């Protein structure tokens with residue numbers, strides 16, 4: 001039985017463009033957002049619809065050599081008050097992709113929220129471009145302000161609906177004009193009283 005808070009969290013996360021899922025304390029999938037189905041459909045995984053994932057262990061999808069690593073990371077996030085972050089590659093035959101995963105226990109300690117932000121996306125044969133985001137104008141508004149989440153440091157695209165990207169270049173050197181915001185997952189996880 002889900003708590004009211006987790007049900008509320010699912011509503012918040014449903015339309016988020018990042019692939020987000022929730023795990024229970026046994027690492028079973030209890031929720032996947034809409035982006036899960038979109039990603040599966042775009043990558044030939046129609047048989048992997050989110051409905052079919054519910055109740056399954058997330059560890060079933062982890063390759064055998066990586067199981068200890070993921071199990072340890074998820075368990076640490078479930079036990080402690082710290083998030084667990086990990087970068088990984090998930091490419092298709094035609095597209096090279098990297099993601100950054102953030103796993104964080106919800107404030108009521110019921111579900112582990114796993115947010116997957118894309119960091120690189122490019123065709124395999126495009127040797128020149130290393131980052132998927134072509135122009136800085138993707139993030140800067142009309143006044144050249146760039147909005148970054150004050151918690152996870154992802155950057156929000158200037159057009160609606162809000163899409164939050166992990167931009168390594170901005171972590172190394174913040175853009176000139178930064179306005180601080182807070183992305184929906186961070187708001188729900190870290191500042192639930194404002195969610």
Ligand SMILES: [Zn+2]
Pocket residue numbers: 149150151152153154182183184185186187
């Ligand atoms: Zn955030």
